[in-house]
Amino acid sequence: MKFLAVFLLTLSLVATSSFAVPFNPPLVLSMQEYEGAMTSSDFDYNERSEADLSVFKPAVGVISYFVVVFGFVWSVLGAKELKDGGDNGGAMLGGGLGITALGALGMYWAF
Numbered sequence: 338m339k340f341l342a343v344f345l346l347t348l349s350l351v352a353t354s355s356f357a358v359p360f361n362p363p364l365v366l367s368m369q370e371y372e373g374a375m376t377s378s379d380f381d382y383n384e385r386s387e388a389d390l391s392v393f394k395p396a397v398g399v400i401s402y403f404v405v406v407f408g409f410v411w412s413v414l415g416a417k418e419l420k421d422g423g424d425n426g427g428a429m430l431g432g433g434l435g436i437t438a439l440g441a442l443g444m445y446w447a448f
Contacts, residue, residue, distance in 0.1 A: 344435055394447045401443030408436030 412433025419426025 340432070344432070344439075348435070348439060397443055398447030401440045401447060404440030404443065405437050406440075408433050408438075408440055411436060 410433070412430050415426050415429025415431070415433050417426075418429055
């Protein structure tokens with residue numbers, strides 16, 4: 338039961354931090370005021386924000402991939418245990434699916 342509480346707390350913290358408002362300013366087009374026609378070169382904008390250039394994103398993506406694989410294998414073992422009439426099959430299946438979802442969220446954030 339403690340595992341489930343820790344897992345839900347971790348999942349809620351990860352989900353809220355991925356949807357939080359970034360600290361860097363948004364990419365807003367700034368217009369120059371002058372008389373005449375405007376062209377596309379009159380807009381200043383950044384191609385990528387500083388948050389997209391993080392060094393940790395590829396590492397998180399690779400680790401999340403392995404977490405997805407582990408969660409999927411754990412859920413398959415849980416389904417097999419549940420089919421055989423084991424006592425812990427439902428918990429293993431639910432935990433495996435939760436770990437798979439957590440890894441998928443990490444992969445979504447990283448890539």
